[in-house]
Amino acid sequence: MSSHRQRVEMEELREIARAHYIAGSPEVQALASKFFKSLDMNGDGRVQMHEFLAFMKQKGHPRMYNTDFFQQLDCDHNGTLDFSEVMTLYYIIKSGRPFCDWCGLFIPGIFFSCVECFESPHGSFTLCRGCYKSKNCDHNHYGRVQFLDNYTLLESKKTSAMSQATSINQNHPNSQMISTPTTAASITTPGPTYSYVAYPPNPSPNMSNAIIPASETAMVSI
Structure with missing residues (x-):
């Protein structure tokens, strides 16, 4: 890959990470700051290479435990990572960039x-x-x-998922059968009749792929 293309693509990742941070709630922004501080071990507001490598080793990210990756994150080439560069790292980890x-x-x-x-x-x-x-x-x-x-x-x-969902709805294998009262067809009917409407089961929300964790537990797991 050419160095120019690499710089452009890393800058795009940086903008995505920045957008997630700005759009996040105060809670989310506080968690992001905590993540930065977990790398900035001496508290000087910058992440040195030795701090970065120590963090990657401790957290079990062997592929990120190298100087080349650090230099890719260091967009301004000053030898350290600032807050926005660390947010790019955080986005890379949480989004599973390969x-x-x-x-x-x-x-x-x-x-x-x-x-x-x-x-x-x-x-x-x-x-x-x-x-x-x-x-x-x-x-x-x-x-x-x-x-x-x-x-x-x-x-x-x-x-593929849409095709599978269509097939499930057509076959109704796990549909919920809900009885609803209907108007009597004749005055001789002793009570309300019921029709049955099939609804597909509601999918459970999956938050495992969220870029920003909803709780401090997710932050610690990085």
Whole structure:
């Protein structure tokens, strides 16, 4: 990846992280400040490289435990990370931005994921643009090779989920049957009759992928 493209993509990540922080509630902003202070071990308002590396080692982020990644985060190239640069780091961690599984570099922009590995319990397999184009990575499943970029993969999963939901609604396997009184069809009917309306089960909200945690517990787990 060219250094210019990398700078542009890192700046875009920085703007996304900044937008999440500004749009967040006072509670969320307080948690973000606490995250910054957890890296700024000497309290001087900047995160030095040794503080960054110590944090990554302590929290179990081996791929982030390297000087190259620190330099990618250091947008102004002054050798330390300010608050906005640390918020970029926080966004990267919480959003699950990947590292290339072939060259090991952080991927700030478009990436390509193996479709078969994407939902595997053993973990996904992701390539950066350069490694995907080079065709040097021999990753296959019994000869089958299928990688999709992150946008196409998201669209395919969304389409698949919608198709599945349509099928469920048509078959009504877990529909809730709710009885509702209806007007009597004849004055000879002794009481109200009931019709049954099928409603699909309500999905439970999933907050596990939230960029900003709703509680201090989520912050500690980073």
